[in-house]
Amino acid sequence: MKRVLRWLGALLLLLLLGGGGALAYLLSHPSLAAYRGLELPARPGTGVRVTFLGTATLLFDDGETAFMTDGYFSRPSVWRVLLGKVAPDRARIAATLARAHVDRLAAVITLHSHIDHAMDSPEVALRTGALLVGSSSTANVGRGWGLPEERLRIVKGGESLRFGKFTVTVLRSQHSPHAVAPGEITAPLRPPVSALAYKEGGSFSLLVAHDGDARVVLVQGSAGFEPGALAGRHADVAFLASGALGKQGQAYREQYWQETVRSVGAQRAILIHWDDFMQPLDAPLVPMPRALDDFVAGTEALLGFGRRDHVEVRLPPLGVAFDPYAE
Numbered sequence: 001m002k003r004v005l006r007w008l009g010a011l012l013l014l015l016l017l018g019g020g021g022a023l024a025y026l027l028s029h030p031s032l033a034a035y036r037g038l039e040l041p042a043r044p045g046t047g048v049r050v051t052f053l054g055t056a057t058l059l060f061d062d063g064e065t066a067f068m069t070d071g072y073f074s075r076p077s078v079w080r081v082l083l084g085k086v087a088p089d090r091a092r093i094a095a096t097l098a099r100a101h102v103d104r105l106a107a108v109i110t111l112h113s114h115i116d117h118a119m120d121s122p123e124v125a126l127r128t129g130a131l132l133v134g135s136s137s138t139a140n141v142g143r144g145w146g147l148p149e150e151r152l153r154i155v156k157g158g159e160s161l162r163f164g165k166f167t168v169t170v171l172r173s174q175h176s177p178h179a180v181a182p183g184e185i186t187a188p189l190r191p192p193v194s195a196l197a198y199k200e201g202g203s204f205s206l207l208v209a210h211d212g213d214a215r216v217v218l219v220q221g222s223a224g225f226e227p228g229a230l231a232g233r234h235a236d237v238a239f240l241a242s243g244a245l246g247k248q249g250q251a252y253r254e255q256y257w258q259e260t261v262r263s264v265g266a267q268r269a270i271l272i273h274w275d276d277f278m279q280p281l282d283a284p285l286v287p288m289p290r291a292l293d294d295f296v297a298g299t300e301a302l303l304g305f306g307r308r309d310h311v312e313v314r315l316p317p318l319g320v321a322f323d324p325y326a327e
């Protein structure tokens, strides 16, 4: 009997160790090392500059006017996201804005209302005097954080917004498939709340044009698409969300590429939203953990499409201004 118990104990220990190993593997990050060469060079210069600040957060600045997509900086840990409650981290938000030299923004445009896009948007808007632009769900994130009604601009898709010399066209899009937390946020959302309270609320693509430049940028903030939504539109450069693409089949990846980059005729795709959004921004970015994405598979697929279609596939540098059109 004692021997049986000892044997069962050993088996249980093995199972626990094996399970722990599997969990550690799923939470581990693929290496970015092989793709470092894809990073565009930092180039302050003049004209339209973009600063990538992790996930789908992009700062656009022409020296006179600046606006930002999403503005997600709190990046609570995986355990807090899975098991606890989340709220904007004012210290992290302030520190990241200071590092990026952001004090005034015309707008924060939230691409959809999941935590890693919308949670910090109202705090960024409050700190920078910005208008918060997004879905009715995003507006409820803003209301819940005390942003006054006159600072909210609800969009449905199809609107053209002017910020200084920038024209931003908002287009209806779709989230990447099988996302957690679908649906709408129908009442002001007051954090701390479960991460799942940040429901998608509809997704948008943006086309960013500038009076001083004939070229256009597409921002695709989630690896999904509305079929035909970008047909007849033009962009020179596409900021392309690639996160979770590694978990999709090759047919889906091809369709996503066709409906975004190819549809607008972009010559360059700059990959965003591939980083682990549960790691703080003051360390170098790492790709999403293996449980959420297969970074290598997704990136290799896009690089292959790029070689075939003569589209340059690049990565953005983190936290420094660069010229998205740089030769």
Ligand SMILES: [Zn+2]
Residues within 6 Å of the ligand: 112, 114, 175, 179, 200, 222
């Ligand atoms: Zn999302």
